[in-house]
Amino acid sequence: MSEFILGGLMNGLAVGSIYAxxxxxxxxxxxxxxxxxxxxxxxxxxxxxxxxxxSNIVPLPVAxxxxxxxxxxxxxxxxxxVMRPLFGQPLLSVIIVTLALGYIVRGVMVGVWGxxxxxxxxxxxxxxxxxxxPIQRVGVWSAATAVTLLVIFWxxxxxxxxxxxxxxxxxxxxxxxxxxxxxxRVFAYAWAxxxxxxxxxGILLGLWLGVNFALAFVGLKALAAVILGGLDSIPGAIxxxxxxxxxxxxxGGYIDANIIYGFKEIIAFxxxxxxxxxxxxxxxxxxHIERL
Amino acid sequence: xxxxxxxxxxxxxxxxxxxLAGVSFDLSPHEILGIIGPNGAGKTSVLNxxxxxxxxxxxxxxxxxxxxxxxxPHRRAQLGIARTFQNIALYPxxxxxxxxxxxxxxxxxxxxxxxxxxxxxxxxEHVTQRAIVEDIIDFLxxxxxxxxxxxxxxxxxxxxxxxxxxxxxxxxxLILDEPMAGMSLDEKxxxxxxxxxxxxxxxxxxxxxxxxxxxVMDLCDRIVVMDYGKVIAEGPPVSVQRNPDVIRAYIGQExxxxxx
Amino acid sequence: MSIRPAGDFKISYAxxxxxxxxxxxxxxxxxxxxxxxxxxxxLREFIFLLTTIGIFAVGACGLGLxxxxxxxxxxxxxxxxxxxxYASAIITGSLGLPFLVALPLxxxxxxxxxxxxxxPSVRIxxxxxxxxxxxxxxxxxxxxxxxxxxxxxxxxxxxSIGSWQLRTETQFYYMLLVVWVLSGVIASNLIKxxxxxxxxxxxxxxxxxxxxxxxxxxxxxxxxxxxxFYAGIAGSLWAHYSRxxxxxxxxxxxxxxxxxxxVMGGLTSVWGPHLGAALVILLSQGLKxxxxxxxAVLPVFAKIATPLREIVFGSILIxxxxxxxxxxxxxxxxxxxxxxxxxxxx
Numbered sequence: 001m002s003e004f005i006l007g008g009l010m011n012g013l014a015v016g017s018i019y020a021x022x023x024x025x026x027x028x029x030x031x032x033x034x035x036x037x038x039x040x041x042x043x044x045x046x047x048x049x050x051x052x053x054x055s056n057i058v059p060l061p062v063a064x065x066x067x068x069x070x071x072x073x074x075x076x077x078x079x080x081x082v083m084r085p086l087f088g089q090p091l092l093s094v095i096i097v098t099l100a101l102g103y104i105v106r107g108v109m110v111g112v113w114g115x116x117x118x119x120x121x122x123x124x125x126x127x128x129x130x131x132x133x134p135i136q137r138v139g140v141w142s143a144a145t146a147v148t149l150l151v152i153f154w155x156x157x158x159x160x161x162x163x164x165x166x167x168x169x170x171x172x173x174x175x176x177x178x179x180x181x182x183x184x185r186v187f188a189y190a191w192a193x194x195x196x197x198x199x200x201x202g203i204l205l206g207l208w209l210g211v212n213f214a215l216a217f218v219g220l221k222a223l224a225a226v227i228l229g230g231l232d233s234i235p236g237a238i239x240x241x242x243x244x245x246x247x248x249x250x251x252g253g254y255i256d257a258n259i260i261y262g263f264k265e266i267i268a269f270x271x272x273x274x275x276x277x278x279x280x281x282x283x284x285x286x287x288h289i290e291r292l
Numbered sequence: 293x294x295x296x297x298x299x300x301x302x303x304x305x306x307x308x309x310x311x312l313a314g315v316s317f318d319l320s321p322h323e324i325l326g327i328i329g330p331n332g333a334g335k336t337s338v339l340n341x342x343x344x345x346x347x348x349x350x351x352x353x354x355x356x357x358x359x360x361x362x363x364x365p366h367r368r369a370q371l372g373i374a375r376t377f378q379n380i381a382l383y384p385x386x387x388x389x390x391x392x393x394x395x396x397x398x399x400x401x402x403x404x405x406x407x408x409x410x411x412x413x414x415x416x417e418h419v420t421q422r423a424i425v426e427d428i429i430d431f432l433x434x435x436x437x438x439x440x441x442x443x444x445x446x447x448x449x450x451x452x453x454x455x456x457x458x459x460x461x462x463x464x465x466l467i468l469d470e471p472m473a474g475m476s477l478d479e480k481x482x483x484x485x486x487x488x489x490x491x492x493x494x495x496x497x498x499x500x501x502x503x504x505x506x507x508v509m510d511l512c513d514r515i516v517v518m519d520y521g522k523v524i525a526e527g528p529p530v531s532v533q534r535n536p537d538v539i540r541a542y543i544g545q546e547x548x549x550x551x552x
Numbered sequence: 553m554s555i556r557p558a559g560d561f562k563i564s565y566a567x568x569x570x571x572x573x574x575x576x577x578x579x580x581x582x583x584x585x586x587x588x589x590x591x592x593x594x595l596r597e598f599i600f601l602l603t604t605i606g607i608f609a610v611g612a613c614g615l616g617l618x619x620x621x622x623x624x625x626x627x628x629x630x631x632x633x634x635x636x637x638y639a640s641a642i643i644t645g646s647l648g649l650p651f652l653v654a655l656p657l658x659x660x661x662x663x664x665x666x667x668x669x670x671x672p673s674v675r676i677x678x679x680x681x682x683x684x685x686x687x688x689x690x691x692x693x694x695x696x697x698x699x700x701x702x703x704x705x706x707x708x709x710x711x712s713i714g715s716w717q718l719r720t721e722t723q724f725y726y727m728l729l730v731v732w733v734l735s736g737v738i739a740s741n742l743i744k745x746x747x748x749x750x751x752x753x754x755x756x757x758x759x760x761x762x763x764x765x766x767x768x769x770x771x772x773x774x775x776x777x778x779x780x781f782y783a784g785i786a787g788s789l790w791a792h793y794s795r796x797x798x799x800x801x802x803x804x805x806x807x808x809x810x811x812x813x814x815v816m817g818g819l820t821s822v823w824g825p826h827l828g829a830a831l832v833i834l835l836s837q838g839l840k841x842x843x844x845x846x847x848a849v850l851p852v853f854a855k856i857a858t859p860l861r862e863i864v865f866g867s868i869l870i871x872x873x874x875x876x877x878x879x880x881x882x883x884x885x886x887x888x889x890x891x892x893x894x895x896x897x898x
Binding site for chain 2: 566744746749750752759761762764
């Protein structure tokens with residue numbers, strides 16, 4: 001039993017680090033644009049598919065760099081072509097447009113590359129043993145990369161000018177814009193960043209588990225992570241990502257194996273509902289007080 | 293009982309910031325009570341406690357002989373407490389008529405089934421209610437705007453519509469939060485006329501927050517002056533005007549000189 | 553200001569408040585009804601299209617009341633449709649009750665689920681509510697699969713009214729048409745009534761609604777309940793129409809379709825859900841019919857045939873929302889205004 005928990009913890013943290021990275025992109029986009037991007041999972045899918053396709057042509061590191069560039073371009077394009085004309089439209093229109101975007105991206109991905117699970121070429125399996133707990137070598141590398149990126153991103157938002165501008169906009173759009181922060185530029189960066197974070201997540205998960213269209217569901221796990229952490233909180237998204245990874249692996253895995261089958265797939269939604277019932281603004285989010 | 297509303301020792305704080313620190317006053321059944329004070333004095337917080345948006349951490353609200361401190365806003369409204377808002381809380385996408393009609397919703401009785409059939413009782417009721425709403429439109433002289441979307445109307449007219457919506461509830465206590473802010477002189481005079489008529493003809497007790505001192509001094513029977521969440525003076529306009537504490541709260545500016 | 557044909561004056565409040573308030577609207581509505589009644593004759597084997605549109609229009613009508621008029625976003629509408637469908641299948645199957653009892657009963661079962669789901673909606677708003685309903689959608693799908701076993705499929709009896717069995721497509725269509733028109737009329741009545749006013753008050757500014765004595769919890773629960781009722785009726789109709797139901801019919805994709813219907817049709821129009829349902833169904837069925845033809849001519853497209861629906865559907869949705877956020881209903885209104893004034897521009 002303790003081995004099950006320890007193993008679950010290791011694997012959960014590993015997969016959670018990738019969720020955290022994906023959730024970070026999601027939360028950052030929400031924080032700076034107030035858009036709930038329900039196409040985030042498709043951005044993950046985009047990264048996974050494109051990187052695999054490219055890695056058949058060029059070496060893996062080059063493929064990854066190219067994928068990130070493509071993701072950034074996609075992010076900019078989404079902001080410019082779709083989101084900017086919709087600025088100021090009601091919440092529902094924007095939500096539904098992100099869903100439609102998801103349809104398009106997924107449709108194109110599946111259309112071009114098909115629905116089968118694909119593996120990165122030249123990735124060998126192999127199992128490491130850390131403290132007696134077996135864990136896949138690729139998983140360890142993916143997790144390590146995700147953690148490194150999390151630190152880099154965090155430093156970026158803390159100390160770079162672009163990061164400060166984004167946080168200013170997140171705090172108060174109008175005030176920031178009167179202080180000379182370009183809302184358009186911040187929105188464009190936010191989209192590009194969200195797409196890149198999603199793509200990296202897709203690549204890391206893809207390296208580990210392979211890529212098929214179900215990868216888009218990871219977007220919903222990122223959603224659970226940000227709800228748990230608090231929609232407008234960056235640290236919340238990171239903690240939430242790790243938490244979802246661990247809960248899913250241990251609790252979900254246990255119930256799945258012993259009580260009802262398939263529970264692991266939906267435990268994220270159970271978490272969403274429970275959090276919304278008890279503490280809608282999440283662990284680290286700010287409680288909104290209505291001023292009348 | 294010589295008061296319709298009593299606020300007793302209201303304390304309210306948000307995350308450690310004290311908004312109200314022991315506010316008490318009574319409102320007698322036929323008077324207009326003015327609440328004045330510098331920005332941030334806690335005037336609107338008092339109103340929010342009276343109509344139930346905020347629940348004071350300490351203190352009581354007694355209305356018509358009942359303690360209502362813990363009642364939700366909609367039940368207080370059903371008891372006849374109506375209010376308007378500082379920055380207009382109308383329904384911008386709906387017409388003037390529908391806006392005022394929403395004030396009648398609690399007076400309508402048609403059930404879900406009657407409403408789904410609409411022909412018959414629900415429709416007859418709606419037509420009767422419409423006549424009442426038209427009386428209010430008449431009273432406020434806004435017939436022209438009846439079928440206009442509220443968002444398309446000038447500010448002063450919107451203020452009138454909001455008053456109309458509150459009146460549609462047939463209130464027994466009317467709370468007006470800066471009803472004349474941002475109005476032209478003509479519009480202010482109109483609004484003052486309505487308020488006086490409501491007092492003289494309908495004997496409607498009112499609580500009024502207003503920054504225009506001339507209006508406050510002319511309309512109100514009694515004035516409560518607030519500063520830093522406390523009542524610093526209370527009494528008829530003339531005595532409040534001369535109160536040194538009040539003059540100090542307005543930082544050297546004599547209250548009387550701001551009349552216009 | 554609404555522009556009406558000159559000469560159509562109103563001389564009583566009752567006239568001003570009538571549902572069909574001008575000659576144009578009355579004649580138009582009559583013509584539409586006639587076309588629908590005669591549809592089996594002019595649509596022939598394509599009547600199934602209209603049947604499908606009708607069923608989804610009933611469901612969309614409910615979502616229109618909830619989202620368009622009460623302002624509550626639901627990404628779980630298909631879950632209520634599923635509840636209605638499975639309830640109806642059980643009521644007519646295991647319980648052996650007639651279809652005419654099962655139809656409203658399925659609606660009521662959904663109503664109760666809807667009202668209960670609404671209870672937290674007072675605390676959580678907007679985005680959070682959308683996410684909660686999304687979670688509810690997935691959990692319902694999961695629950696049904698586990699309770700029904702296997703892939704969750706059950707077969708359903710053909711509907712009958714008394715001893716009369718509805719076996720043909722046309723018979724089913726006429727039964728549906730009655731339900732469809734009724735649900736449209738009831739939705740429009742509700743909007744005109746006290747309840748509609750309260751809904752719109754909740755939608756546009758909830759704290760102002762409270763000040764008017766409107767109980768948010770009651771009206772939100774009522775709106776969710778009514779929306780679920782409509783979805784339940786649609787689910788029951790769908791179950792008895794397709795005769796075999798699986799949770800796949802009521803997945804998140806269907807929920808998104810529903811939202812697309814009310815948004816594309818026009819959120820604040822009673823006609824919106826019907827127009828939207830027609831557009832979405834015609835689009836997806838049309839693509840199903842057209843795609844093989846396209847592939848025959850241009851074999852290059854064979855590979856993306858399956859996801860073509862998603863791509864086209866998504867693109868049209870985005871294009872329409874950028875072009876006219878008010879949806880088809882607003883487009884039609886603008887068109888009518890242009891025609892009224894034609895050939896002059898003013």
